[in-house]
Every structure is written in structure tokens, then in C-alpha cells.
Amino acid sequence: EPEVTQTPSHQVTQMGQEVILRCVPISNHLYFYWYRQILGQKVEFLVSFYNNEISEKSEIFDDQFSVERPDGSNFTLKIRSTKLEDSAMYFCASSAQGVQSPLHFGNGTRLTVT
Amino acid sequence: GESVGLHLPTLSVQEGDNSIINCAYSNSASDYFIWYKQESGKGPQFIIDIRSNMDKRQGQRVTVLLNKTVKHLSLQIAATQPGDSAVYFCAENPFSGGYNKLIFGAGTRLAVHP
Helix, strand or coil: CCCCEEECCEEEECCCCCEEEEEECCCCCCEEEEEEECCCCCCEEEEEEECCEEEEECCCCCCCEEEECCCCCCEEEEECCCCHHHCEEEEEEEECECECCCCEECCCEEEEEC | CCCCCCCCCEEEEECCCCEEEEEECCCCCCCEEEEEEECCCCCCEEEEEEECCCCEEECCCEEEEEECCCCEEEEEECCCCHHHCEEEEEEECCHHHCCCCCEECCCEEEEEEC
């Protein structure tokens, strides 16, 4: 069964550094998403992406965050200057028909900011 | 693996019993709902979905019930097995608030005892 893959599985960075989290969505999916989950809390929406542009973003997704689909297979989340409170699990998801069809999630990247 | 949701409500059941996990959603205009299962160290995994024009949908060992009058969703798991132990999230598409995002509920931990 096709799956969403994310790399790295764990990223440790120092406060103020830039990080790029990488995702390979399911190949025939057109809608892409990033969510995050702080330990002990629920899964929070960050951003959705379709047709090479952001379609929705949350209040969390401020100017420090950006997304890109640099080629036909990858989807990335960049945090320009990490803060301690950015420490969380970051999940990438993709779907065939937006949110009228199931989102398929990767296993996440655990980001630790020290 | 990561321990998600240290302070989540927990449902404890005996192996072989039926489980019912409940969820209250917030937006009366939401038109699509999904149940996800999250095991430790993994991303949310799709279980079953239901659209707002239905009140019941069955899958393999799982049934989702939707009561739009009271904005309530439930997941029933028949003959619960140890492999069902996980955190379960309901998610809704808040159509009136935006088309391309799923909003997750707080989650319930299911603990299955032999």
C-alpha cells in the first residue's frame, strides 16, 4: 500500500537555526498538508497546499514557516529561525481529493529545539 | 516510542469486549468526519469516515455513528483486541470555516487488557 514518508525521523537543532523537514507524499495525490503535535496535546493543523500554492494556513503558521514543493515528489516544511516552542512532532499528510477524502499521514519528524 | 497524550481520557476494556469511543464536534456546518488511530511513535492512521448525509457507516469490526442533532460522533469497535490499544482521534472538515483542512479532536486513549 502506498504511504507517505518523512525524513528525518528525529531532528535536533539549536534555537535560531533553520530546519527543513521533508516529505514524499503518495504519488497520485494532489493535496498536501503539515500538522504538528506537541507532546500530550492534539494534532494541530498548520497548512494545506494545492496546485503549487497554500490554500489554508493556521495562526501557528507565521512568517517563520514556509512550504515548498521543489519537484514532482517532495513537499517540505521550513522553519527559518526555530524557537523552543517549535519542539513537536511534525506530520505530513496527503490526499487525493482534499479534505473530502481521507488524509494519509506519515510517521512524523520529531523536532527538538535546544 | 513517544508517549502521546499523557493526560488524555482513557477507556479501559477487556479483550473481546466491545468499545465505544465518543467525540463531540463543534461546527454544525461540518460535512465530513474521520476517525484516526494513532499508535505510539506513528502518525494518525485512517480507520473510517462518514459524511453528514449519513448517520451510520460500518467497516471491518468498526462502526461510526453520527448524530448531527447533538453534534456527536462515536466509534464502536467490536471484539476489541490488544492491537487496538492506541489513541483515537475524531476529525472534522469545518466546511463553513474553510475547505482544505481537517480539525482534530482531543483524543481518547484505548487500553485493552487481556
